[in-house]
Amino acid sequence: MTAQRSTPPLNGTRKRSRGSGLTGLHAAVTTAAIPAVILPAVAPAPPAAAAPAPQVSVARPLVKATPPLPRTVTPAAHVVVQVPAQPITVAMQPAPAEYTIKAGDTISAIAARHGLSTDALLKPNALDARTIISPGQKIKLSGAAAPTAVPAAKPVAAPATAPAPAPAAGTYTVKSGDTLGAIASRNGVNLQNLLTANNLSMTSIIYPGQKLTLSGAAAPTAVPAAVPAATNQVPSSFLGYTYPDRVVADANANKALLDSMPAPSAAQMRQIVADTARSMGVDPSLALAFAYQESGFNQRAVSPANAIGTMQVIPSSGQWAGDLVGRKLNLLDPHDNVTAGVAIIRSLVRTSPSLDIAIASYYQGQYSVQTRGMFEDTKRYVAAIKAHQRTFQ
Numbered sequence: 001m002t003a004q005r006s007t008p009p010l011n012g013t014r015k016r017s018r019g020s021g022l023t024g025l026h027a028a029v030t031t032a033a034i035p036a037v038i039l040p041a042v043a044p045a046p047p048a049a050a051a052p053a054p055q056v057s058v059a060r061p062l063v064k065a066t067p068p069l070p071r072t073v074t075p076a077a078h079v080v081v082q083v084p085a086q087p088i089t090v091a092m093q094p095a096p097a098e099y100t101i102k103a104g105d106t107i108s109a110i111a112a113r114h115g116l117s118t119d120a121l122l123k124p125n126a127l128d129a130r131t132i133i134s135p136g137q138k139i140k141l142s143g144a145a146a147p148t149a150v151p152a153a154k155p156v157a158a159p160a161t162a163p164a165p166a167p168a169a170g171t172y173t174v175k176s177g178d179t180l181g182a183i184a185s186r187n188g189v190n191l192q193n194l195l196t197a198n199n200l201s202m203t204s205i206i207y208p209g210q211k212l213t214l215s216g217a218a219a220p221t222a223v224p225a226a227v228p229a230a231t232n233q234v235p236s237s238f239l240g241y242t243y244p245d246r247v248v249a250d251a252n253a254n255k256a257l258l259d260s261m262p263a264p265s266a267a268q269m270r271q272i273v274a275d276t277a278r279s280m281g282v283d284p285s286l287a288l289a290f291a292y293q294e295s296g297f298n299q300r301a302v303s304p305a306n307a308i309g310t311m312q313v314i315p316s317s318g319q320w321a322g323d324l325v326g327r328k329l330n331l332l333d334p335h336d337n338v339t340a341g342v343a344i345i346r347s348l349v350r351t352s353p354s355l356d357i358a359i360a361s362y363y364q365g366q367y368s369v370q371t372r373g374m375f376e377d378t379k380r381y382v383a384a385i386k387a388h389q390r391t392f393q
Contacts (some may be wrong), residue, residue, distance in 0.1 A: 045258045107133065137336060147365070187214055189214055197215070198212050205272075234252045254332070258308075274288060289385045291310050294307075309332070313331050317340070321341075348362060359385045359386070360378045363378055
């Protein structure tokens with residue numbers, strides 16, 4: 001995969017290029033296609049929304065699925081004696097200076113858990129509401145203002161049980177950047193039930209403006225999400241080149257994340273690639289040829305150069321692809337990974353003098369090909385892609 005940007009880089013980025021960090025993924029630059037060892041997938045469940053404590057007024061950010069505040073004060077729902085009706089102050093624990101993101105975390109949930117506002121957490125970390133976060137990433141909590149303490153309401157006897165949140169009902173209109181998994185999690189519904197209610201499958205492509213039925217999908221049972229541990233499944237060298245320790249460490253961390261997630265089968269990935277290519281105006285046989293050469297339609301593939309997923313896109317190229325399509329792309333998501341690869345293929349075909357140069361640029365880097373010509377391994381790569389394309393036509 002080539003680390004191209006909208007403004008061509010000064011250096012070509014073939015498989016021997018060095019890497020640079022990127023927020024949201026364990027990031028490094030360059031590319032390679034290495035088959036990944038597939039482990040059983042254990043999908044982390046989304047965090048469950050906590051039931052609100054009756055008759056207690058505490059200022060919180062207005063977000064969904066707000067986790068409970070640290071119990072430094074016994075909730076009024078647990079108190080059966082009468083307390084004098086006079087203003088009291090709710091004590092809040094000071095937030096630590098830094099927090100390490102765990103699987104299943106969201107920015108709003110982290111903010112609520114530490115008594116902070118979402119905006120106050122986003123600003124010190126130079127994030128926005130659409131920023132993708134990943135397990136192991138560290139964010140600053142210091143400097144974010146905590147909610148102002150408010151007088152407590154007069155307590156009453158606690159009810160026997162707290163009502164459970166009602167399942168989502170009605171419809172949802174798909175927005176740019178949405179995925180089926182994210183929609184299910186955000187609305188507290190089961191992903192499989194969401195697919196069934198809308199006659200969809202894991203390979204279905206959704207579009208902004210499309211309406212999905214939410215009613216009838218039962219909320220999933222909360223399961224504590226474990227942070228996947230980094231593995232040593234990704235080797236440190238490829239084609240005689242040994243990659244920096246940091247790049248290989250990032251690759252292994254991304255491999256662990258992919259192994260912890262459900263992934264489409266090779267046949268399902270092939271359908272996703274073909275459908276995405278058609279929707280973006282790219283010859284499906286060409287996109288399929290790249291996907292087969294790079295990973296064999298394996299979304300869990302990660303190379304020593306930290307090239308990720310079916311299309312073997314490195315994080316810096318993922319940023320560039322996001323600029324091309326006008327939204328942030330999560331390379332760990334199967335649909336976003338394919339979108340990134342197809343967007344880059346489309347751009348290279350449009351800006352290269354020939355198809356051979358476009359194919360070579362995906363592997364070696366457009367600037368490198370134009371200034372230094374194709375390397376011998378690049379020529380073999382071009383021949384392989386063209387042979388695969390004939391197979392898929």
